[in-house]
Amino acid sequence: MPHFDSSIFDLAPIPMWLEDFSEVKLQFDQWRADGVEDLVSFLQEDIQRVVASTHKIKIIKVNQKTLEVFEAKDQDHLCENLSKIFKEDMLGTHIFELAALWEGKNEFSSTGVNYTLSGKRLDVQLRASVLPGFEQDLARVLITTEDITTYQDAQRLEAKNRILAESMFNYSPASLWVEDFSRIKRRLDQIRQLGIEDFRTFLDVHPDFVQQCTEDIILLDVNQATLTLFKAPDKPTLFKNLNKVFMQEMHNTFREQLIELWKGNIHHQREAVNYALDGSIRNVLLQFTVFPGYEHDWGMVQVALTDITARKKAENYLEYLGKHDVLTKLYNRSFYTEEINRLERSFIRPVSCIFLDMNGLKQTNDELGHDIGDGLLRRVGAVLNQVILNTPYTASRVGGDEFVILMPSADEVATLSVLQTIQELFNIDNQYYSSQPISISIGHATSQPNESIEALLKRADNDMYIKKKNHYAALN
Template sequence: MIPNDNPIFHMSPIPLWLEDFSEVKKQLDCWRGQGVQDLRQHLRDNSAEVLECARKIKIIQVNRRTLELYEANHFEHLCENLGRIFQQDMLLTHIDELAQLWEGKTHFINTAVNYTIAGKRLDIQLRCTILPEYEHDWSQVLISTENITPYQNARRLAEKNRQLAEARFNFSPTSLWVEDFSSIKARLDQLRAIGIDDFSTFLDVHPDFIQQCIKDIVITDVNQATLNLFGAPDKDTLLKNTHRIFSNEMTQTFRNQLIDLWKGKIHHQHEAVNYALDGSIRHVLLQFTVFPGYEDTWSTVQVALVDITARKKAENYLEYLGKHDVLTKLFNRTFYTEEVNRLERNLQRPVSCIFIDLNGLKEINDHFGHDAGDEQLRRMGNVLTQLIQNTQYTASRIGGDEFVVLLPNADEASLHSSLQSLRELMIIDNQYHSIHPISLSVGHASSRPNERIEDTLRRADKHMYMQKKQYYARLNPQ
């Protein structure tokens, strides 16, 4: 027993309450006699009985620290304001306390919410003990109400920050992956330990090392933007199909990543090619970082994938426009000039060429409109595309109605074979478009020993203009 004048009770730094639970015990015995078996459910269904039971508790004494905590002037002041101290928040807690007593426990620990008389919220760790020799009637129960508000506030703040970080991850518009690279770090550390210095050469000699490292990656989590980017309905589907997302193109990218990591670059970025689950391409900017605090293990890293597919398509289209004629889909004069210079630098011989000029295009434009003229140019593009398909030859539109086919490694026999194919393709095309047949002036040449390609082209161009002159002479005889 703890007498009311016990100095330890009054001097304790923890708030202490000495209470009489004898009426509570009688109430529990009454419910048991009425056949109540599940007390928790019974009290949830009859919340008024919880309050009634709480009112049966008699406070015998409290210590000075209790009065200070609850901002009470004296014992009577405290007792007069129990309704403010123990508010609705206590109901569920009190149900749990009664249930533990119902189950025969004479000591238990719980957390609860109390309030000071002035209305300040308190998080309490409550310890309840039925004192020895009073187990028969519960008339002496010692309760401590330790203030754990700072601790609970810290926990709530940590939980809030965790939820915020989780929300930022899940709802980020950027594809985010959390991965474990610890096995990869162990592999790299092992290589250093056995004396490997030139890591790039090591990868050239042991390309299988890259594949081993790829298999070592453990994907911990991905966010919703990742599922959207790769067209996956859920995380499980995505993780089961990573082999479809990371294709062979990723090997070179990952090789560069390994070299960066070997050099100590735990924050780096690379462009990469991935694929959605429907097979469509995804160009991404991969940004890799080892999380702070995990620099020694790499057990938690983040990979952010920024979708740059649209940008890549725009870049490729601009590159295409730089070297192609939009109307005919053939190469343009810029490409033609670069290709001639390349062939000349490489001393590639023999080289043959075909110069083509459309006869009467101006008349078509004048009489039937530029749409009709453009259609003839498109038809010519289709014919030349068919002519060079499955070959190393190139076809370019170098002027309004002028075209050149370059035939590297083609001798006279190959040149004449291509000319025959051109004639046959033109016959088929003109049969299909008989209203506006295409007429061509064609010049051709094959390089001679020690002849510059420029001179070969000049001979073919001259030959084409001779045919052009003959065409108009036949059209307008003197």
């Protein structure tokens, strides 16, 4: 066996096969004579041609490691069970091994699947070399089949985990952004080296620094939930319109984020306001994190945005309900109480107030029903809301048919002007609803020097009571 060291072969730590491909070479010669040029296509047309070629390969010798790996007693036992070792899994790979020999290559390698005689799957790295002196007839080809199952299992696990991670990213119900903050990291490091310690004051003095940092962000990727949340048809459209998503409200949020990063908080969260591409508002809970392994440069960070728009609307509505009367849309008695306490504590003077009380509401409810009465109350609310529009004044429903307008900094002249507006608006409203006119008794007062808010309110209430008494006296 010239040019072959049998002792190295027998002691090699990986499976080695010495094989005779001379009959395969003769088959190649016949195919060439028949006009075959593209061997790969030729073999793929009929897989039985590949099977026939494998049967022409003769195994001359295998080493001890081959017998161990493939669980064979001896070489005869191995050769008698080659069909168990080389199943159809290998045929596709074998096509390209044959093609390498067809092209005159004396060395080639590939990965494939073999099986032990007990049926255990083996991922193998196959390497083949035509021994020197046998290049023309391929009578001696040395083949190694290194078991790389552990490596391939790791590769498959890595691929599975990558697909899982990509799926979790793409199909997450939260909006996910992957960004590069490395330029921001360098910028913060530079000003720290300049001796800056009070970063918040630095930002107060240099507000343009925040804008510079926003321009340093490199957006790497977003998931489908992001496109859905911001009503973008695709990623390029979203990327080109980020100025519509992050408007002025986001400037202060990002400023606070920079302060968190300056403090070393690379995982933080806060509420923010963004906008969809159609202009609709998006209240979000922003959760920022620097990915593990990127703590040194912030080269990859994730921003997760959870849509809390519905929650914020509910919170705002609950807050509204806490301060407003649902029927009239005016402030309620709770707000009114807080407001008079605030005015009592403040130095704002003068303060004026107007008390209003509907005449005959109980009779309307009794004779025509509460639905009609509620309609009258809604009309009063609409008029009073119109009166205080674009003013610092407040109008509250403080009882069933009682209303109060509080007017900080309003003197007697301003109060009389408001009273005139109230009368005019009710006249217009009653003309429109002529079948159900609203009758109101109105009292007013303007604070006197050193007078308490409580005393002021009592004077206005008394004035309204006198007007109401006169109204009913006139009816009788």
